[in-house]
Amino acid sequence: MTMHRKYGSLQKAWEVLFPYLLYYLAYNAAYLILAFAYQATVNRFGGAYGQFMTAHVPTVTGVMGGLCMLAGILPLAPMLKGELQERGETFGFVRTKAADDTEAITAAGRRYMQGRMTGLTVILAFSASLGLNALLTLTGFADSSQSYQKVADRQYGVAFAVGLVLYGVVSPLAEEVVFRGVIYNRLRRLYNPAVGIVVSGMLFGAFHGNLVQGVYGGCLGMLMAYLYEKDGRFQIPLIFHAVANLAVYTTARFAGVQEILFIPAGCAVLLAVSAVGIVAAHRGGRDRID
Secondary structure: OOOOOOOOHHHHHHHHHHHHHHHHHHHHHHHHHHHHHHHHHHHHHOHHHHHHHHHOHHHHHHHHHHHHHHHHHHHHHHHHHHHHHHOOEOOOOOEOOOOOOOOOOOHHHHHHHHHHHHHHHHHHHHHHHHHHHHHHHHOOOHHHOHHHHHHHHHHHOOOHHHHHHHHHHHHHHHHHHHHHHHHHHHHHHHOOHHHHHHHHHHHHHHHOOOHHHHHHHHHHHHHHHHHHHHHOOOHHHHHHHHHHHHHHHHHOOOHHHHHHHOOHHHHHHHHHHHHHHHHHHHHHOOOOOO
């Protein structure tokens, strides 16, 4: 039987917030090093190199940001390993047979259920991310924040191929390690799953630093934590995050696609598909949320 320490209120808050603080410090330390190296190489070589780097500032800063995100999660690796083991997962994100599995489920049946949940996650990620984006755009909410517009311009200024890697691989991995892998799992352990879903989602939204992405990230953060709780595999929020990012990033490059989806009817269909997907996930999930 696993023995758990008793925590006071302040200790619980520290346990939850410390991983983010550690990530933030490691990220910024890496950024200072890379910024110094960037400036030093531009000053040293100048000429065509300097002109190239200056002409591709959004892409260069995007790559630097991605490297810093990866550096930021390195100190969290032991925490992630511990939290996954607490849930019966391995560090390789493959769920082992949990102690509370009382039914004799065949390996084939288990793979089928996991594959079904993975497919449902992909559909939900696509429909929910685009549906919520359409809703925020149609209501004018997305245009109400100048800080969000600056972030969007910076993100979409990155070279397309680089953006696919940054937003489809690097960003989902780093943010899921921090917010679902460590913070959510600590919240569910120290409080309960319902508190973990809500609070981790709110923290994820606040992390983005502007109201528009705060609402968007908060809603999707709660949904990712919910799906994680229902399925029990860390790869589920990873897949959701990657698909959602790529869906929004790629459709933004094609005005014709947005003209079809970002209309009232398109928004309604996307949100309806999301609602059906959430109901299906709720009925098909294996874990109970108190």
